[in-house]
Amino acid sequence: MKVEAFAPAKINLTLHVTGQREDGYHLLDSLVVFVDVGDVISAEIADTLRLRVTGPKSEGVPENNSNLVLKAAALFDGSKGAFITLEKHLPAASGIGGGSSDAAACLRALSGLWDVQLPDQDRLLALGADVPVCMTLTSQRMAGIGEDLSDVDGLPEFDILLVNPGVEVATPAIFNALQSRHNPPMPTPLPRFEDAAALAVWLKTQRNDLQPAAITLEPSISDVIDAVTEAGSLYAGMSGSGATCFGVFPPDGVSAKLALEQIRAAHPNWWSAAGKRL
Numbered sequence: 001m002k003v004e005a006f007a008p009a010k011i012n013l014t015l016h017v018t019g020q021r022e023d024g025y026h027l028l029d030s031l032v033v034f035v036d037v038g039d040v041i042s043a044e045i046a047d048t049l050r051l052r053v054t055g056p057k058s059e060g061v062p063e064n065n066s067n068l069v070l071k072a073a074a075l076f077d078g079s080k081g082a083f084i085t086l087e088k089h090l091p092a093a094s095g096i097g098g099g100s101s102d103a104a105a106c107l108r109a110l111s112g113l114w115d116v117q118l119p120d121q122d123r124l125l126a127l128g129a130d131v132p133v134c135m136t137l138t139s140q141r142m143a144g145i146g147e148d149l150s151d152v153d154g155l156p157e158f159d160i161l162l163v164n165p166g167v168e169v170a171t172p173a174i175f176n177a178l179q180s181r182h183n184p185p186m187p188t189p190l191p192r193f194e195d196a197a198a199l200a201v202w203l204k205t206q207r208n209d210l211q212p213a214a215i216t217l218e219p220s221i222s223d224v225i226d227a228v229t230e231a232g233s234l235y236a237g238m239s240g241s242g243a244t245c246f247g248v249f250p251p252d253g254v255s256a257k258l259a260l261e262q263i264r265a266a267h268p269n270w271w272s273a274a275g276k277r278l
């Protein structure tokens with residue numbers, strides 16, 4: 001038996017840093033969505049637990065126990081053997097939850113393969129602050145340090161362009177470089193949006209509080225946001241701690257793809273992809 005699980009890119013459409021806990025972790029208020037672009041996990045029964053990493057973005061991704069996929073597999077009580085393949089399409093350390101989404105997909109795959117219950121929420125959170133939201137695969141308002149999740153229903157459909165300037169960004173360095181750790185949250189309740197254009201107008205009034213620190217440490221992020229804006233997006237912003245930026249496009253299946261071609265022609269060394277919000 002072989003089971004497969006998709007590990008979609010996670011996008012923080014907004015990312016407000018609203019405080020800091022005594023252990024140093026930051027309190028967040030973030031609107032998170034997933035895109036139909038991502039990595040693929042497959043798993044089959046084996047005598048021992050083994051990981052192979054393949055795919056266009058596999059270079060540099062560890063196959064040893066430092067990979068979040070194997071850390072996730074170790075969370076099951078009395079974990080058994082499995083041969084896991086991780087097909088990497090998302091760049092690592094890029095703010096779109098690659099490792100966390102892989103870990104969540106691995107948990108889904110192994111709980112099916114081994115017919116065992118998923119680990120509890122505390123263990124998921126300890127694996128990575130983004131792991132609980134990556135278990136949902138649906139649009140969420142994410143608060144706390146990542147554990148406080150509420151479904152966001154009724155978001156309009158939209159297409160998304162993802163662009164990364166080819167640099168890895170370490171999340172702790174960006175949090176450490178924050179100028180202000182106590183910023184206002186998003187409004188409660190969130191507004192309802194008629195369409196992608198209305199969502200984009202609202203996003204312009206919101207923030208990613210990690211963006212200024214990320215641009216200071218990695219100035220090319222600013223060039224990416226300019227390029228995504230010039231390629232005709234309704235809104236352009238940075239996801240997570242960067243350096244991947246996203247553009248919001250109408251859900252016509254065409255505009256984001258045209259923008260993708262434009263960006264690839266002008267910046268052949270950047271990583272880019274286009275897809276739909278899940």
Ligand SMILES: C[C@](O)(CO)[C@H](O)COP(=O)(O)OP(=O)(O)OC[C@H]1O[C@@H](n2ccc(N)nc2=O)[C@H](O)[C@@H]1O
Pocket residue numbers: 012015024025026027028030095097100127128129130131144145146171172175240241
């Ligand atoms: C920036 C986001 O991607 C937004 O969704 C996440 O908050 C980060 O999620 P993640 O990479 O899964 O985070 P973890 O692996 O748990 O933490 C990496 C590092 O980021 C910092 N960190 C992370 C999450 C959080 N709420 N506050 C933090 O200060 C901590 O320094 C931590 O050592």
Ligand SMILES: Nc1ncnc2c1ncn2[C@@H]1O[C@H](COP(=O)(O)OP(=O)(O)OP(=O)(O)O)[C@@H](O)[C@H]1O
Pocket residue numbers: 060061062066067068069086091092093094095096097098099100102103130168169171240241242
């Ligand atoms: N499955 C994995 N895929 C990619 N990187 C991994 C994985 N497991 C461990 N890593 C290591 O974790 C580091 C962070 O990668 P990851 O893709 O999780 O980025 P991230 O920017 O922290 O994601 P986010 O902030 O959106 O949660 C990488 O430098 C890599 O060495």
